[in-house]
Amino acid sequence: MGALEAAKTFAGLGAAYFGVASIHEALELREGGVKGPVLVLSPFLKEELGLFFEYGITPTIVDRERARMLSVEAVRRGREAVFHFKLDTGMGRLGLSPEEALPELQAILALDSLKLEGVFSHFPGADELDSFSLEQIQIFKDFIGQLTVRGIDVPFRHMTNSSGILAFNDPDFNLVRPGLILYGAHPSSLIREKFHSRHVIEWKSVLLFQKNMLPGQSISYGRTFMVPKPMRVGVVGAGYADGFSTFNSNKAQVQIAGKLVRVLGRVCMDYFMVDLGGLDVPNGSEVVLSADINGIRVDDIALRTGMIPYEILTGINRHTPRTYEG
Numbered sequence: 001m002g003a004l005e006a007a008k009t010f011a012g013l014g015a016a017y018f019g020v021a022s023i024h025e026a027l028e029l030r031e032g033g034v035k036g037p038v039l040v041l042s043p044f045l046k047e048e049l050g051l052f053f054e055y056g057i058t059p060t061i062v063d064r065e066r067a068r069m070l071s072v073e074a075v076r077r078g079r080e081a082v083f084h085f086k087l088d089t090g091m092g093r094l095g096l097s098p099e100e101a102l103p104e105l106q107a108i109l110a111l112d113s114l115k116l117e118g119v120f121s122h123f124p125g126a127d128e129l130d131s132f133s134l135e136q137i138q139i140f141k142d143f144i145g146q147l148t149v150r151g152i153d154v155p156f157r158h159m160t161n162s163s164g165i166l167a168f169n170d171p172d173f174n175l176v177r178p179g180l181i182l183y184g185a186h187p188s189s190l191i192r193e194k195f196h197s198r199h200v201i202e203w204k205s206v207l208l209f210q211k212n213m214l215p216g217q218s219i220s221y222g223r224t225f226m227v228p229k230p231m232r233v234g235v236v237g238a239g240y241a242d243g244f245s246t247f248n249s250n251k252a253q254v255q256i257a258g259k260l261v262r263v264l265g266r267v268c269m270d271y272f273m274v275d276l277g278g279l280d281v282p283n284g285s286e287v288v289l290s291a292d293i294n295g296i297r298v299d300d301i302a303l304r305t306g307m308i309p310y311e312i313l314t315g316i317n318r319h320t321p322r323t324y325e326g
Contacts, residue, residue: 004032005324006182011036017156019177023048023057030055039084039118043094049073053081058117062086062095067108074113084118084156087143089136091122098143109152118156118175119144126163127187129194133168141172163187166195185298185309192299199292199299203316205238207256207285210276219273220265225250232276234261236287239270243316244289247305248272253295255288257281260295 007018007029019039020026026038039058043066052059053073061067061083074081085105086095096104109116121140126133140159147154158175160168165176184199186192213233219225227233236254238244249266257279264273274287290296290312298309 002322002324004028004034005322007034008032009324010182017175023051026057027051027055030057041086041120043086053077053079058082058084060084060086060094061108064104064107067111067114071111071114080113080115082115082117084120085116087119087121087140089121089139089143089159090132091124093122095121098139098146101143102146105147105152106150116152116154118158119147119154120156120158120175120177123159123161123164126161126167127191129163129167129190133164137168137170144172161187163191166191180309180313183298183313184292185313187309189299189303199297201290201298201313202288202292203290205236205242205244205287205289207234207281207283207287208237208271209235209283218265220249220268222266225265232279233264234274234276236272236274237270238287238289239268239272241269241317242320243312244272245305245307245312245315247307248301251305252301253304255291255293255296256285 003020003025011034017037017039018029018034019041020029021042023040023044026040029038037058039060041060043062044052044059046069049069050073051057059070061070070081070083087101088095088097095101108114121136123133123136137159144154144157156175157173158177160173160176162178162181165178166181180187181197183201184197186195186197211233213227213231215227215229217227219227219233240246244267246267248263250263252263253260254263254274259279261274261276261279264275288296290298290301294300298312301307301312302309
């Protein structure tokens with residue numbers, strides 16, 4: 001959505017720590033003037049290590065191998081390296097299970113010039129409000145308790161994503177990791193029913209061309225839409241190369257001149273077609289792909305197409321021009 005502009009906005013509203021997926025995203029913030037702490041949530045590669053020191057970025061450690069690399073580099077530079085440790089409480093992705101993680105972290109903390117700043121984990125099912133998330137929270141707390149009795153201080157403890165923030169208000173966590181809800185979308189229909197946030201994104205294109213089509217004619221690749229009656233068809237200047245997924249084919253709606261119109265046929269790389277119905281609009285008219293409007297919110301698109309809100313928003317091409325208000 002524009003990480004740099006978003007980070008600056010959130011910093012102005014009081015956000016004091018930022019989390020990103022990669023060192024490249026972290027550098028975008030630093031080079032754009034973001035001064036606060038930035039944590040890279042993914043493990044680093046050996047060739048990236050120096051950048052963490054040069055730009056003051058906090059790395060995530062998932063195993064002893066990377067911890068040794070971080071320690072050696074910190075000693076070489078005569079500096080202390082702070083890090084966050086990733087614990088797997090049930091996601092089955094990055095990090096070790098608590099049984100493996102405890103001795104691993106103890107061995108890591110015995111290395112030179114390293115300082116533990118935080119421990120974190122991740123929910124696989126918080127958007128479904130499932131009991132497993134509560135089990136994960138307890139596993140996490142038990143792990144922190146084992147560290148505490150061993151005299152290991154954990155300044156930051158974080159686990160809650162957008163769904164977790166809304167569903168599990170636990171005081172034992174002192175950092176949160178909101179993502180989707182920052183833009184007003186909801187991780188699932190269950191979360192949407194229980195909590196409301198305001199959709200703050202507008203995604204727009206333009207009407208490029210329009211023509212009359214006759215019954216029996218077909219529209220787009222694969223001829224998946226056959227014209228059933230005389231229709232006025234419009235061509236919109238956006239496609240899957242821009243992030244308007246082929247999952248929208250024959251399913252999605254967009255808004256033109258205040259009216260919702262349906263997508264016809266398969267979405268192309270740079271275009272898609274719509275049923276203009278009785279609309280009398282000129283070429284160049286604004287086409288709203290998503291906004292705070294019933295039927296075309298990100299949540300609505302997800303329900304209609306079978307996509308998830310995350311892939312809709314992250315799928316918008318980075319080169320798509322953006323403007324920021326407020």
